[in-house]
Amino acid sequence: MSDVSFDVSQAAFKAVYNRVVPTISLPFDGSTSVGPIWIGVEAAIHVESAGDITFEDSDTFFLKELNIGWDKLVLKLGFNIPPVHIGKFCLVRMPDNAPFLAGECLFEFPGGTLFGGNPDIGPIKINLNAIIPYVVSQISGRFQISLEKDSSFLSLKAHSQSLAVAPIAISDTFGKLPLLIQAGIADAAASWIAVNPQAWLLDAALGILGFPTLGSLLLDLLDIGPDVQIWLTDKLNWSIGIQNLIYNAILDSVLDKTLFKIPDPYGFLPTINASVSDYGGFSDPQPPGPTTTLAPPHADILNPTAAFDANTLHIRFDLGV
């Protein structure tokens, strides 16, 4: 049996963990190319609190949900308009009933390429902060506890053993999302046109491509389909891999958390400032003045252990007395 034993309930442990788990804002970003578009995200989250905590056997506990809050969500889009080949066709062809080279093309126009220089529009930024309340993210993890001694404390720490970030979901945004995307694209088109005053260039290109406006061309390149929410969650989760970005953003902040600190050596009483005359005498050396300081009784912590059972965390150690 150990000299000293602490028992910490699951509720108290959760309360303490909730005091140490919140983080400052954690920015992250990522991007990728998908066909003719380049898509990226610029975001920031913070850890708010821990949900349910379940003690497991031995030295691990399972955190069912880590609650995060979104501070920023910006979608970034760039457009690599694919080369459009025009004018490549046969100009002179032998008649089918000709005695030689019947039906053969004798003169083919080489054509030309629009946007052959791998042009870019963007990156444009579409602020999606308005839909942050509708973004659902689920994070869970398994943590291992350990007791670690430094110069003056024995600390109980929780180390991240595994962290699982589920793909994010976007619940009903009440029609805000399509408007945000369309407005963002329209702004991008207007900005591009504003700095490219040769209107005929754009109109000629759009006429050849068969689009009435630059905005309609950009929306076509995005290939959004009938449901913007499905498109956006697909791009964020599977194209950009936002769950990995979230994982990396929060991993360091939850990797090692100190939950309790026990002074080591362990003091039993505080330091006593005493009047010499109140005491019957002192062994040598004698106090030099009318007052003296009595050192506090203390003991080193030996053989510390920390372990869970069903609902309790047990911290035990011996005293070196």
Added chain:
Amino acid sequence: MPVTSLLTRTSFDSASLASQAAIAHPMPQTGRWRLEAHGPRGSAPWVMDIVVRDGGLPRVAVDLAQPATPTNCCDAGETPLSPGGMLNLNLQSDRGGGFALLYGATGSDPVWDSRRLGPGDTYACMPLRPGTYTVANSLGPAKASVRVTYPDPRAAAAGARLASGPAPIKVGQTMDPGEQTIDPGQVLVFAIETTAQLTLVLKAPDDGPQQAPR
């Protein structure tokens, strides 16, 4: 969005090939020929040997900017062309200045110079900049006018699509038709019936409807 220079070209000259233009020259007689290709201004000329014989290709396309690679079908370095087939010359470069000289098996003078087109030759070009162009034969009296229409985005919104086929013009003592209208993306095809060097110059640009929605 940097668009390639083809959209900004406002002049063409058959004696100085650049992008968006091509020349076809018929090769009716069998034999061996040497093509001396002059690419973009300042580049070194290069040559290719052409054999006109039965079983050859109906056309041989030559990018004057790119020295030809030998074909695998025949003698090393020789390109076979069928009698009646055509040499197709173009220059895939924004720098102009391309032309070619054709030499026979003997003789030091070229038998054909692409800067001086002749009967049977064909010159084609694709002006995209909307507006009215003046077409002239520098070696003869023939002139014509070509209008490249402005692609009104409102028409595109209504479902209209630009025409894309060739638009022919015969070049003799006159040009027929004397006035031609094309959409951006159509190709002007000049059938040469006399000695010619054709120039196409933008005379009046068309900047389209004002405040068109884009």
